[in-house]
Amino acid sequence: MVKVQTEPNATLLDVLREELRISSVKRGCEVGECGACTVLIDGKPVNSCLILAPKVEGRSILTVEGLTRNDELHPLQESFIEEFALQCGYCTPGVLLTAKALLDLKPSPTIEEIKEALSGNICRCGAYQEIINAILKTSRKLQGKSD
Amino acid sequence: MRADYVNLVNTHTVPVRFMYHSPETLEEALRLMREYGGEARVMAGGTDLIVDMKLRRKEPKHIVSLNKIRGIEYIVEEDGGVRIGANTKLRSIEKNSIVRERFEALYEAVRSIASVQVRNMGTLVGNICNASPAADSAPPLLVYDAVVKARSIDGERKIKIRDFFKGPGKTCLKDDEIVTEVFIPYPPGDSASTFFKISRVSMDLAKVNIAILVKLSSNVVEDFRIALGAVAPTPLRIPKAEEYLRHKPLNEENLNIVEKIVSEEIKPITDVRSTEWYRREVSKILVRDALNSTIKKLVRT
Numbered sequence: 209m210v211k212v213q214t215e216p217n218a219t220l221l222d223v224l225r226e227e228l229r230i231s232s233v234k235r236g237c238e239v240g241e242c243g244a245c246t247v248l249i250d251g252k253p254v255n256s257c258l259i260l261a262p263k264v265e266g267r268s269i270l271t272v273e274g275l276t277r278n279d280e281l282h283p284l285q286e287s288f289i290e291e292f293a294l295q296c297g298y299c300t301p302g303v304l305l306t307a308k309a310l311l312d313l314k315p316s317p318t319i320e321e322i323k324e325a326l327s328g329n330i331c332r333c334g335a336y337q338e339i340i341n342a343i344l345k346t347s348r349k350l351q352g353k354s355d
Numbered sequence: 356m357r358a359d360y361v362n363l364v365n366t367h368t369v370p371v372r373f374m375y376h377s378p379e380t381l382e383e384a385l386r387l388m389r390e391y392g393g394e395a396r397v398m399a400g401g402t403d404l405i406v407d408m409k410l411r412r413k414e415p416k417h418i419v420s421l422n423k424i425r426g427i428e429y430i431v432e433e434d435g436g437v438r439i440g441a442n443t444k445l446r447s448i449e450k451n452s453i454v455r456e457r458f459e460a461l462y463e464a465v466r467s468i469a470s471v472q473v474r475n476m477g478t479l480v481g482n483i484c485n486a487s488p489a490a491d492s493a494p495p496l497l498v499y500d501a502v503v504k505a506r507s508i509d510g511e512r513k514i515k516i517r518d519f520f521k522g523p524g525k526t527c528l529k530d531d532e533i534v535t536e537v538f539i540p541y542p543p544g545d546s547a548s549t550f551f552k553i554s555r556v557s558m559d560l561a562k563v564n565i566a567i568l569v570k571l572s573s574n575v576v577e578d579f580r581i582a583l584g585a586v587a588p589t590p591l592r593i594p595k596a597e598e599y600l601r602h603k604p605l606n607e608e609n610l611n612i613v614e615k616i617v618s619e620e621i622k623p624i625t626d627v628r629s630t631e632w633y634r635r636e637v638s639k640i641l642v643r644d645a646l647n648s649t650i651k652k653l654v655r656t
Contacts, residue, residue: 216375216418217368219405238366239406240473241558252446252475257366258405259476260398262375263422306471327558328470 220256220264221245224271232272232301243329246302247271253306272301275308284308284346291342295333303329307343316347366409377420381427384419384533385508391417392530399441400477403485427535430454436540441533445474457541459652460495460548460566467491467552480534483519486526487560493520493590494566495550496539497582504536520589543578546570547652549645553637561585562629565641569649576600581642586621586634593620610646614639
């Protein structure tokens with residue numbers, strides 16, 4: 209729980225980055241097209257650049273920092289490393305959160321469902337195939353199936 | 356750098372000073388709208404309004420957020436149709452089984468709007484109140500003859516969706532009115548509907564979008580409704596095409612005439628997304644594709 213006092217014209221993205229110094233939430237297009245600023249509110253992916261700060265008063269927000277438990281990477285993060293699912297890494301925090309929301313809802317998504325879920329996350333390095341592979345791999349891991 | 360590229364508009368900040376109101380009841384929201392009227396903007400999902408404020412296209416002095424108002428987020432069946440509340444997110448609509456089964460064109464349209472993130476925030480009511488000529492939910496609502504319910508302190512009024520849009524970004528709403536609900540009557544039994552849009556990638560606004568509804572009796576068209584978006588200052592029904600095809604057999608000759616009527620009735624412009632010529636040409640193809648797709652659905656059921 210954190211308390212922040214802010215002007216109403218600050219976006220959630222502004223508050224996370226400038227006030228709370230959570231720089232994993234990236235500034236991208238800032239019009240809701242690129243997905244770099246994705247966070248989860250109540251488990252659902254949203255663009256933090258399109259949310260005014262006062263709207264999230266009292267809500268719980270998950271950033272990529274919350275995926276790690278006791279210094280242990282989330283299975284998604286491990287799979288992303290194993291599958292080289294990133295180059296520059298700028299889109300990665302947003303992609304990871306979108307992928308987590310998908311797997312929480314659908315533990316065994318199809319490739320089509322993964323593509324649909326990721327339609328709001330642009331990767332300018334073009335690592336889409338590796339990202340899809342990493343999500344499929346995580347799904348198998350979480351289901352207890354080995355490769 | 357070209358001179359017209361140099362301006363102070365960017366998307367990094369919301370360069371507007373406003374009072375943020377977050378009423379907990381609709382009555383209080385309506386009082387605020389009466390008090391601030393023309394200087395206030397209603398915010399549901401905010402996915403359009405915040406972008407417009409970042410780009411200084413809109414500079415409201417007051418924002419009345421619907422976020423904390425309970426009881427306006429629902430999809431319920433009633434009186435021969437479904438009622439969708441002002442706070443109902445696009446994502447909930449696309450996941451709703453009634454919408455998916457009975458309002459195919461609306462389901463297809465909502466799914467085609469922006470991204471999952473935006474659909475988790477944005478609302479159907481917001482999509483129509485923003486009144487973009489390219490709003491993807493507008494053509495389906497037009498073919499279903501949806502009814503918009505608007506409230507002010509003085510009471511409620513029902514507006515036919517056909518009368519709702521007045522121009523780009525303009526609706527028939529008064530300054531102190533809030534849309535609380537959209538009512539969508541069930542389409543006629545044994546009919547099917549389809550939505551299509553032409554865009555480069557799924558995030559894009561439509562170059563042209565279309566919804567049609569067809570009911571056949573053997574091969575004769577009993578009911579035909581057609582609406583297009585991004586081809587005029589407002590989304591349009593095309594009554595001339597509807598009247599022509601009703602009670603006629605669905606054959607190549609009639610299809611050609613309907614395509615021609617549609618391409619003549621629309622009033623597209625040339626803008627960054629497309630040209631007038633292309634919009635007219637592609638509209639013909641959309642009519643054909645949407646009809647084909649709808650007839651396939653009718654055969655399947």
